[in-house]
Amino acid sequence: FKHLLFFRSCKYDIYLSQDALNLLKAYLAKHGHVLLIQVLQTWFHIDINNDTNKKNSEDEEEMEEEVNVTRNDFDDRAMDANDVFAKCNGHAEYQSVDKELRDLQDAIKGVRESMAPLKLYKISAPDTQLVCAKTDPNCNILCGGFSNSEVRLWDLGQNNVKRRVNRNISEFELACYMQPEPSPDDNTLQIGAGLPLRGHSGPVQDVCVLPREELILSASYDNTMRAWRLSDYSCAALYRGHNYPIWCMDVSKSGLFVVTGSNDRTAKLWSLNRTFPVRVFVGHLSDVTCVKFHPNEVYIATGGADRSVRLWSVCDARLMRVLCGHRGVVRTLAFAPSGSYLASAGDDKKIKVWDLAACTCVHEYRGHHGKVTALDWSAIGKSSLTNRMVPDPSDLPTENSLLCSAGMDGIVKVVCDSYSKNKQMSNQEVLSSTYNTKCTYLVDVQVHPEWVVAIGTKR
Template sequence: KPKAKPQAKLQLRTKYDLIKKWEPFFTGGRVEVSNSENYLLCVCGDKIKIVNVDSGLVEKELSHDGDDVTCLAVSPDDSMIVTSTKSLLLKQWEWKMEVKCVRTWRAIHMFPVVSMDFDPTSTLLATGGSDGTIKVWDMIRQYCTHNFRGSPGIVNCVAFHPNNLTLYSAADDYNIRVWDLNSSKLVKVLNSHVSSVTCLKFSNVDCLVSAGRDNVVCLWNVKEGGNEPYKVIPVFESVEAVILVPKELEKCFNFERKENETGFLIITAGSKGQLRVWESSNGKCVFTNPDNDSNVASGYIHAKLIPDTNKMVAVTFDHCIDCLDMNGLVVNKQMVGYNDEIVDLKLLGKNDSHIIVVTNSPHIKVFNMKTSACQVLKKHSDTVLCVDVFKNRTHFVSSSKDNTVCLWRMEENTYAVTCLVVGAGHTHDVGAVTCCNNKMEFLVSGSQDQTLKIWTINETFQLRVKHTVMAHSKNINSIVVSPNDKLIASGSQDKLAKLWKVSDGSVVGTFKGHKRGIWCVQFSPMDQVLATSSADGSIKLWSLSDFTCLKTLEGHDCSVLKVIFIAKGTQMVSCGSDGLLKLWTIKLSECIQTVEAHDEKAWALCSDVEDTMIISGGADSIISFWKDVTDEQRREDIEAKQKTMLHHQELQNLLQEKKYEKALHFAIKLSQPFTALNVIKELMWETDGYDFLNKYLSILRLDQKSELLKFVVSWNTNSRNCHEAHAVLKALLSNTAPEDFEQIENYQSVIESLLPYTERHFHRMNKISQQATFVDYTWQLIKMKE
């Protein structure tokens, strides 16, 4: 018979390192676009995040040290960014090569700045404040040139005329004011809008386009100077942003203008969440972007054209940024600026190409792992609580507070995700859902109505309830199906975990022992063991045969929210409400690694098939990616051991050859205090050892003396080494100026550490000296008697 191949030895994981984070980069407000490059500038609390549109990654950030940003503007030549903060400071930044704040000054406004605009030459900046004032700043000479008063309430937007020194503004009284910078006076008030004006744009030197929340777009002839618009276009939605389409891009909307026809195209973005194109001369809608499920009912709050490209960006109310192709206004890429609290996440797709993220919202987000592009899935009507993925990696199921479960499918070629069927039947929130592990035949859901439902899936992907079981006396937090698809485990707030048969829904056994509610249950992939994690801070491993507790792992100080098996069931990873991630070895019942993964509760945890990467998500809206670096760490440890052995051998060779100078230098360089002590002891046996020590210490650098002084503190704690310690200390004090000692890090604490032991050694030497004197006195008396 042929010999069986030996099985590869299982390698335990010892360390996971953080390789990247997906953090929030947009928390609300305006999004600006750089004029010469493909960058978005997004407000994120007290930072401005600069995001590359193509990669979706944050490349730079402008930090304001805890002072929240209220507004920002980019100069037309892209040379500078100006930001305003809640503390009424204006900051000018350079950002092209390296991020640097070049100037900070007071805004002089009484309340925060909410609107800004540069003139076409990038030399003047207008700021509109919440106090109703408008100020104009000369960015070259660095002083305030104008201060315009008279606008009631908040100044929502300001805009410079492209050809003359005129400034237009809109405030809370719904009027548009025209200010002449030459005379510093208000020259005109345009009063046609009946609600807040949200944007002002110039199509050319003669035409001003204004839009607002009164569902109209107004066109003004600024050359003739009338107080009434020459055209009012009803758009039937609250408009938050308009884009004026350049002539060369009008063909993108299959629009052909007649030879003598004047006018231009206007794109509106507003509360209905659709982009529409209007013709200015006749006021007709000539194009509407296709219905996009990800935008319906979201609504747009901002939109901008990306110069020099055939693209535009539109920002939704739920912090999503859509990157659209002007050809048909099709969404090419969607980025999520803020995920809110992350409740659950799972990997999806062949080779784990995507990740499903469940946040504190009714929408499910599916991210591309490489590009960070996102699909927002909107089928549930209330907050989604849980997701799980089938073994084929293309289908998954979700559960929600709307009392339903949804079955989804992702197309392998296009990666488009669609909802196949919605399962209704629970009477309360469905807080847990799980999939079978082999063929796609059934799924199981658990609800706050305290029931488990086993759903069968037929060939046409229809869901039918096979069994309904009254499982627990409180909310069901977690359910899982065994690897052979024959058993179901459930964990509840009633402190119990239970085992059920899939075939008939009957209970097999109950696991009792936790002192508080159970948050997570997991089957071991190899053994007949069930793991449970609880709000009592412990993880328990149970035998499926007799329902006894095999092990209890304690390490978290608060609730353990999630636990998963890795390394073929020999290890576990857990996360808790303390934000910590812990790696456990089951055989030894010990935690071998603890990392601070999140600043708040860590709700979500999953791993890839090979356990080479772990992904965690928390209430801090951060998704962290952890890579297994066990092999790298082992190689580093082996190299460090080999290097240490070589160093020790080299030191021994130097000592044997009596090359004390090189040996001591080597010991200081390697930070080996006891090796250095051996060198000093060997040196003291030499006849001119003290002279050599003084000579050598006089040529040491200050950092080397600092390191040697730390050695002395260590040596001085032991009376056997006190002579060598004080010999070195005397040489250091003799060859170092007092002012140099002050430059040594923590020199005061070093001296404080030396004093008590030195006093003890001094008293002991005094006592020995007295005893020696008494012995000498006794000897002299004996000699006299003789």
């Protein structure tokens, strides 16, 4: 009751600047808060404070931009003779923020600026198990491969909502058959179970989305690779050439070629307009478990169950490098954007960075306590993601990028690193972030301009 009397007798004065008052008026005018107008007019005493010496230069620039945008909108409203705020007073934030609140804001700002944002897609499929998954570069389509031989698609909300599903060719229509009218609320792609693509006769081991060609590629345990049309979800082509299950594949940056790795200890190069391989890379002593195109598409890197990483020439399938050092199966590869370095990881839970010119390991990252299943090493198209990892991006050399990893431990690690040919990086020069997700198994990680995308499941 005592505080109520203080409140009604205007015991507490409010100090704010004219700019803050204008901002408050513009906000209330836009949203029509009549009750707040009456409260401000009746119970509050506003003391205009024009002292701007307390503001630093950065605050002045930010405030001027916000006030100019809002003031233009407010001035148009103020010209109206019936302006409901002609006699209204108000308040904005205090010029001097409470110390505890300021410390909390600084802590939140520090966390946001030191970590790259993570976007996580968790796929739940009670009837089967997720084996692999990918998104397109624009993060519009999510494609997953499952152990029940299905490829499933999800629309992530950007486009491709309405699609005509391919007609079942095993059915035929009589003359009296009437086509049912489509429901206005019917969406082919749903976030629930996804749209299934059936045709493989074994678990789907790897998938890839080609939005420019409007195709989806899938490699399976049934020794084949298939291409699916995004226009009607039909199978566009069937590629045969491996004698044993296909474990992995990768598409060149131009989309002209595809490379696959198989249980038959070979990697094979394919052209999408031919159903037979155009190159065969032979040399691994065991399964080829991961493949990756070099950024210039002149070389291909392969990793195998023989614990080695090999670099091949595309034009003549000649072996160029053999990199040994892993103590387990190599499951994933990633080239640096410059093409000078190659990252590899696998069952030994370590990420090794190789200098391709010197054929040596220049760095080794640790931190995963499960098998590493995915790597992505990407340059950043926009500076917003790099700024979160590096306090002063202007001091970085040209060979700076983000190296991301994910594994069966449900952890995503993001490393902002740079290399030079004359020295190896120390641990103090490496900036990293670690995310502990609720997934028990992460199958893919990708770097996008604004965030890092991870896909996983809970087994």
